[in-house]
Amino acid sequence: MVGLKRPGQDEERTALEAFRRYVxxxxxxxxxxxxxxxxxxxxxxxxxxxxxxxxxxxxxAAVAKQLEQFPGLVFTPHELFHVENxxxxxxxxxxxxxxxxxxxxxxxxxxxxxxxxxxxxGCSIEQDYYSRREQLERGRAAAVDPPPTxxxxxxxxxxxxxxxGRVREWLQSARYLDQGNVRLDGMCSGAPRIIADGDVxxxxxxAGDNRVAFHAVHRGTLAGDFPSDQAPAxxxxxxxxxSGFVHLKxxxxxxxxxxxxxxxxxxxxxxxxxxxxxxx
Amino acid sequence: MEPFIALxxxxxxxxxxxxxxxxxxxxxVDDYVLRMGEHELAGRDGAYANATRIQMEQLPNLMLTTHxxxxxGExxxxxxxxxxxxxxxxxAQASWGGISLYxxxxxxxxxxxxxxxxxxRREQYARGVPDRVDAPAVAPWDVVARAARxxxxxxxxxxxxxxxxxxxxxxxxxxxxxxxxHHTLFDAPFTEVLDLFSAGEQVAFRARQSGRLLAPFGGxxxxxxxxxxxxxxxxxxxxxxxxxxxxxxxMGLDRRLRGKAVKVS
Numbered sequence: 001m002v003g004l005k006r007p008g009q010d011e012e013r014t015a016l017e018a019f020r021r022y023v024x025x026x027x028x029x030x031x032x033x034x035x036x037x038x039x040x041x042x043x044x045x046x047x048x049x050x051x052x053x054x055x056x057x058x059x060x061a062a063v064a065k066q067l068e069q070f071p072g073l074v075f076t077p078h079e080l081f082h083v084e085n086x087x088x089x090x091x092x093x094x095x096x097x098x099x100x101x102x103x104x105x106x107x108x109x110x111x112x113x114x115x116x117x118x119x120x121x122g123c124s125i126e127q128d129y130y131s132r133r134e135q136l137e138r139g140r141a142a143a144v145d146p147p148p149t150x151x152x153x154x155x156x157x158x159x160x161x162x163x164x165g166r167v168r169e170w171l172q173s174a175r176y177l178d179q180g181n182v183r184l185d186g187m188c189s190g191a192p193r194i195i196a197d198g199d200v201x202x203x204x205x206x207a208g209d210n211r212v213a214f215h216a217v218h219r220g221t222l223a224g225d226f227p228s229d230q231a232p233a234x235x236x237x238x239x240x241x242x243s244g245f246v247h248l249k250x251x252x253x254x255x256x257x258x259x260x261x262x263x264x265x266x267x268x269x270x271x272x273x274x275x276x277x278x279x280x
Numbered sequence: 281m282e283p284f285i286a287l288x289x290x291x292x293x294x295x296x297x298x299x300x301x302x303x304x305x306x307x308x309v310d311d312y313v314l315r316m317g318e319h320e321l322a323g324r325d326g327a328y329a330n331a332t333r334i335q336m337e338q339l340p341n342l343m344l345t346t347h348x349x350x351x352x353g354e355x356x357x358x359x360x361x362x363x364x365x366x367x368x369x370x371x372a373q374a375s376w377g378g379i380s381l382y383x384x385x386x387x388x389x390x391x392x393x394x395x396x397x398x399x400x401r402r403e404q405y406a407r408g409v410p411d412r413v414d415a416p417a418v419a420p421w422d423v424v425a426r427a428a429r430x431x432x433x434x435x436x437x438x439x440x441x442x443x444x445x446x447x448x449x450x451x452x453x454x455x456x457x458x459x460x461x462h463h464t465l466f467d468a469p470f471t472e473v474l475d476l477f478s479a480g481e482q483v484a485f486r487a488r489q490s491g492r493l494l495a496p497f498g499g500x501x502x503x504x505x506x507x508x509x510x511x512x513x514x515x516x517x518x519x520x521x522x523x524x525x526x527x528x529x530x531m532g533l534d535r536r537l538r539g540k541a542v543k544v545s
Binding site: 072074094145146148153 | 364371422
């Protein structure tokens with residue numbers, strides 16, 4: 001129940017409680033007044049190779065801009081787990097864009113949040129803005145995956161270093177590109193490889209009870225199958241950030257989702273114009 | 281944002297999602313009336329608030345997901361699911377559908393008629409496996425008001441009076457889920473339309489159906505006289521019902537047939 005806070009209540013919040021409050025008291029009601037209670041002042045958002053530092057600066061401006069564009073924006077969680085003070089979540093944001101004649105879109109996101117003293121202190125995330133742009137331009141929104149039956153009752157998971165190790169190997173061998181039951185950018189088959197070879201660096205990872213979420217960057221050369229304003233130059237050096245949420249069975253990745261920062265790559269390839277914080 | 285939609289957004293997010301009863305006075309008039317099945321809960325702060333508190337205590341992390349919203353500016357209807365875990369049922373989880381029709385006075389809600397599929401909830405508790413939640417609406421709060429269409433209303437009314445059997449892409453209760461089938465409850469039912477309005481080609485209604493049981497239900501044999509309430513939202517395309525959802529008060533029917541008292545507040 002919502003009510004007056006007791007002294008020290010913030011510090012009692014678990015990662016799940018802090019995250020729930022973020023969803024229900026900030027994102028879904030667009031209430032910036034709730035931010036100081038939900039997010040640490042030095043909140044750090046890591047996405048697209050950028051670090052956006054501070055709750056009240058560029059982060060707030062970027063979110064405000066998004067909510068102006070999508071005044072009815074909804075945050076729907078699809079699956080989550082939490083280990084001690086960290087939480088991983090796959091979710092969608094969806095709504096209609098004022099800048100696209102009211103066309104609607106639903107786009108996928110995978111994030112790992114860190115909670116400190118009951119408030120969100122950091123987030124590693126990739127969001128499928130490329131899919132969003134496609135939906136808004138063609139005027140046909142993707143369906144939203146359903147929420148779990150009871151996301152706010154999910155019990156804490158145990159740290160799972162064995163699964164963490166298996167996923168690191170799986171990523172570094174680039175097997176993620178060939179596993180049919182891991183959806184790449186929402187596609188169950190036929191997703192472009194984008195990067196043909198190279199190395200995957202894991203930037204952040206959370207593992208709990210046979211589930212692993214990760215934030216990584218794949219550096220290599222272009223496979224030549226990714227569209228941009230200019231013809232993709234095969235063998236050109238490139239990188240793409242990605243985040244994933246996978247389930248393991250018997251020590252192997254069984255299924256999952258990966259969101260790649262196709263929008264950032266598209267911008268780099270199309271105009272060689274680097275992303276700035278205000279454009280997120 | 282459409283004013284009626286904006287009010288429902290606050291209802292769903294500021295009140296239900298946050299379980300914040302302090303919002304009630306901003307959302308509903310004092311003499312707010314909720315009609316569900318055979319029950320009428322009159323008064324925002326009395327019977328209504330008590331009944332809602334009981335539900336939120338039973339499911340302390342209850343969520344509401346919005347699947348469909350229609351409005352013509354004067355009236356609004358919403359198809360939704362409520363879902364969560366019940367500590368008193370050893371943490372068993374359930375997701376059940378509901379369809380509600382609202383009236384407002386331009387600033388606050390004055391009446392809601394609703395049916396929720398508590399029968400499906402009870403079945404999920406019993407088997408220990410929840411149904412999945414239906415897909416959320418992509419842009420529920422961006423819905424715009426659409427003018428009423430008397431022709432669509434007439435098609436829906438005729439379909440209801442003819443017995444309201446599933447046609448086209450219409451699904452009753454939880455029959456939209458894989459593995460679930462439609463249960464025809466009455467033989468040649470009589471349908472009384474209690475409320476009906478449209479927003480464009482979409483028509484929302486509340487009705488009361490009566491007849492003789494087609495098959496045993498609630499411990500009663502086939503042929504037993506019975507009745508129930510239902511609410512629905514259907515789409516009319518080219519003069520026919522093309523799709524829609526209907527929620528029937530199977531739980532109320534079951535309890536009446538078993539002669540069990542119903543506690544609602």
